[in-house]
Amino acid sequence: MGEGMKNPRENLLLSGIICIVFGAFFFFGGLISMGAIISVSGIILFIWGMTLRSDLSMTPAQIRDWTPSLETLEEAGKIMYRVDTTLDEPKRTSILCGVCAHLSWVDGPKPKAWSCQNCSQILWEEE
Structure with a gap:
């Protein structure tokens, strides 16, 4: 794999499917040898992709230390905010205010x- 290539497994799988x-389109369209x-x-690309390991996993330290980018969110006729909740334990929720770009953290879900x-x-206020 090339030095700058990211996610080679996913790239090979997608290329294989394409x-x-x-x-199949060429084959059933009459260009049998090209198809x-x-x-x-x-099929070869797909099998090659299946033999590689995925590099998309994050370490627990990377998950724990992740923070969203601090930026104001543009007005869209109402107050904007961004909420991110981790799926893995420990569950933490970050809340980014779109008005002042202040980031708050809450333990648990939203x-x-x-x-x-x-x-x-x-x-927001849920009813």
Whole structure:
């Protein structure tokens, strides 16, 4: 694999599927030899991709230390905010106020209601 290539497993799997589909189109469209070559190449790419390990996993330290980018969110006719909750334990939720770009952290899932601790703007209230 090339030095700058990221996610080689996913790239090979996607390329293999695309080649198989295009090869089938060519094959059933009357270009039998071209379709067969592209389809066989797609099968080879797909098998090669299945033999590689995925590099998409994150370490627990990377998950724990992740923070969203601190930026103001553009107005869209209402108050904007961003909520991110980790899927893995320990569950933590980050809340980014779009008005002042203040980031708050809460242990556990998204709260039922929230107002920004910096600008006192009510971001949401669930009924």
